[in-house]
Amino acid sequence: MIWTMMPTNVFWLHWLPDIHAKTDSSYLGQQGANILIYSFPVLLVAALGCLYLHLEKYIDRSKDETPKESHFASWRQPVIVKGPLGIVSWIELSFLVMFLALLVWSFSAYVHGMFKNITRRSAVNMGEFVWEAKLDSAALLLGLVGNISLAFLFFPYGTNWNLKYGWRSSFDLWISFYGSQASRASGENFSSSSTTLIIFTLSSSCSLFYMWDSLILASRFPGFTVFLIDRYLRFLQSQQRIRLVSARVLPCQAMELNFSKDPGLSYNPASIIFINVKSISKIQWHPFTVTSNCKIDPDKLSIVIKSEGTWSQNLYQKLAFSTPTDCLEVSVEGPYGPPSTSFLRHDMLVMVSGGSGITPFMSIIRELIFIANTTSCKTPRILLVSAFKKTEDLEMLDFLLPVSGTSYDISQLQLQIQAYVTREKDPSLDSQKLDRSIWFKPSTLDRPVSAVLGPNTWLWLGAIISSSFGIFLLLIGILTQYYIYPIDHNTNMIYPYYAKSIISMSLLCMSMVIIATLAFIWNKKRNANESRQIQSADTPTPTASPGPELCSYDVDRELEGLPHYSFSRVTTVHHGERPNLKKILMERKESNVGVLVSGPKEMRREVATICSSGFAKHLHL
Known part of the structure; x- marks a missing residue:
């Protein structure tokens, strides 16, 4: 006024x-x-x-x-x-x-x-x-x-x-x-x-x-x-050095960083966190989606990074090919969460992703797994439509569940995965490629990720x-x-x-x-004592520990042992084609369908155009 x-x-x-x-x-x-x-x-x-x-x-x-x-x-x-x-x-x-x-x-x-x-x-x-x-x-x-x-x-x-x-x-x-x-x-x-x-x-x-x-x-x-x-x-908050517990590196040049987290820190699915790695750049801060869930993973916060830019490529080189003698010094800002999107109000959720755009949906799926196992609320059916360029990029599905697995019954979730490999028609996957897990030695200067004001x-x-x-x-x-x-x-x-x-x-x-x-x-x-307890409790105990001078060690695992194969029976892979998004969305018969899209600009525009059409009253973007 x-x-x-x-x-x-x-x-x-x-x-x-x-x-x-x-x-x-x-x-x-x-x-x-x-x-x-x-x-x-x-x-x-x-x-x-x-x-x-x-x-x-x-x-x-x-x-x-x-x-x-x-x-x-x-x-x-x-x-x-x-x-x-x-x-x-x-x-x-x-x-x-x-x-x-x-x-x-x-x-x-x-x-x-x-x-x-x-x-x-x-x-x-x-x-x-x-x-x-x-x-x-x-x-x-x-x-x-x-x-x-x-x-x-x-x-x-x-x-x-x-x-x-x-x-x-x-x-x-x-x-x-x-x-x-x-x-x-x-x-x-x-x-x-x-x-x-x-x-x-x-x-x-x-x-x-x-x-x-x-x-x-x-x-x-x-x-x-x-x-x-x-x-x-x-x-x-950014002046604190954060405890980086472990990292997982896949052959598709995707990395998962796992940080120690204060159990009292809660955040909504699809929250973001800003990361700074001083050994790469002291001034660059990059936002990434938090893929972990604070209810399933109360002591850990995870992010997934796809090596696509100069900064992420340098980080991949550090983790994949070097033998570091110093722990990575990482600082964070956040996490900053979006509003509770109330997924339960929909009869069905259609999640459309392209490449690394699948990362926001990882925390959402974990949230719905927790709800399905711990409450009497009816969870919506989920259709995950993911498009990747190469066959090796299918390994991004490995991050749908924590590397340590989960004690919750994932069969309680009504999930279907449609994965599309757009640039390759050969479904073969090089089984000799192994992923790499790295555990970092804790430092007395490290702190778990916590809310800036508790x-x-x-x-x-x-x-x-x-x-x-x-x-x-x-x-x-x-x-x-x-x-x-x-x-x-x-x-x-x-x-x-x-x-x-x-x-x-x-x-x-x-x-x-x-x-x-x-x-x-x-x-x-006020949180200092609790932080020290968390820091001492989350230190891994490997079966073959490296020398005390090293802060990381490698554990190679075959791809068959990765968690995403828990979803293998509900996953369909299409090679050499792109998803027909209009057909997929318009075929949904439910009266209330929530549509989430994360990926390239063209994909977001296509999904938005479909949802805004007069024939898609049941689709809510």
Whole structure:
């Protein structure tokens, strides 16, 4: 409502003066009013949202989501499947249209109000023609409208919130295209979203250099606070060295890394984790899907990496062909989970994958195995359609179950696997190729993967937001009361807006760093004893241990012994053909079919096109 009313005379001539008259003081000065109407509501919602997310884990929604979900199912259907924005649903498109409408309304209202004050005489007094004065004003107002984008910019980049609910803001849709172009042009895989964020913020800030105002600061303040807290907590977590227990390397150049995990850490299926291997690159962080399940594997977290890029090829070379004398020094950020997708609300799940895109479905299948064995809930039937280029890539199916197997009865899951080898017609498989298992010697510096703020992360996060904001108000109030106000008296002559903005941002950063660091240290000390117990308990005891100077040893196994052969009776392999996705999906007779797709862009577009057609009312992408 505030952003909609800002371009109007009602806001500037009536609302804002009235707010200032009631809130201006010697403690916060004139910026107190802007903090009240712009910053406080958003931070309050963020804190309450964290409390809600903390309480949500105690609620079992598996039995009551079907009627609620049906009302919004059509809004989740894709409406755009091609173009720079990717696959866009009706919900995302609606918010994008509303955001564009807000920008157009703001710019047109500002221009209308300012152009009324530009006359021939006023232009001559400024040494310009009328059209020049109007052009200058339009350019200035365009920068002011850009402040709306900057105000919303930071929200989709808070990783916890973004990945928890899969947020893609309307503004994020616009810049996602430019972020993808920047990541392609960059030889190093930095976080493309963070890179885009920094570049856009700097460029936009330069365009607003002459427009610093406490209003602009306050409008960016809440989003920046949330982003800054999230990013700083990620930084603290990334400084820890993580215990890498073992690795499994397959001849198809796929690797499984198994990390020690705090049993108290829980995450949803298809969560992602950012990995940094300092011996390969100290600055590159790469996201990978977590393939393990926190219920089946309470002490272990696993990821699968396919050797396809420079970074992953270097890692494969280290694991497959070298004899390391030093343990891999690995750091992580995460895991960051998507929302609970409530697979149980569907009668059937069709999972379509291409190549390494099968990795998100591994944790989903393990989750459903656990549910089928431990609850009375009816699990949906599952059809896994996987496309691979070569026969050896079928070994990716080995990772569907943990390397140690599972004590759960996998026959309880109604699973069918259709595997397609698209570039080879010969079904023969070189049985002489062996996989390699590597166990790593633990280090006293290693720690298990754990939540950055412990099991009650959301509760701590809400406390950090509230406390940081409270300390910021206290510090800025003391500074203004006893230093700025006695000199400036709220005239903004000695301490203009930009100076106060710098002071405010400095105090904000200081408040956030103090509170977040204390919360991190508190949780780290509380979990220290438990972490040491886990570290000593998960050390493997090989039958033929190598010398103490080595940190790894190799165990070669034949492919016939791999876990995926537990699924051999439900697996059909097709050579020399591609899956007919339209036929496969349209033949589903169930009334409620959930469709998940992970793979190349062309595959995702094809599946989205099928699900968005008028003849696929029962398919929910």
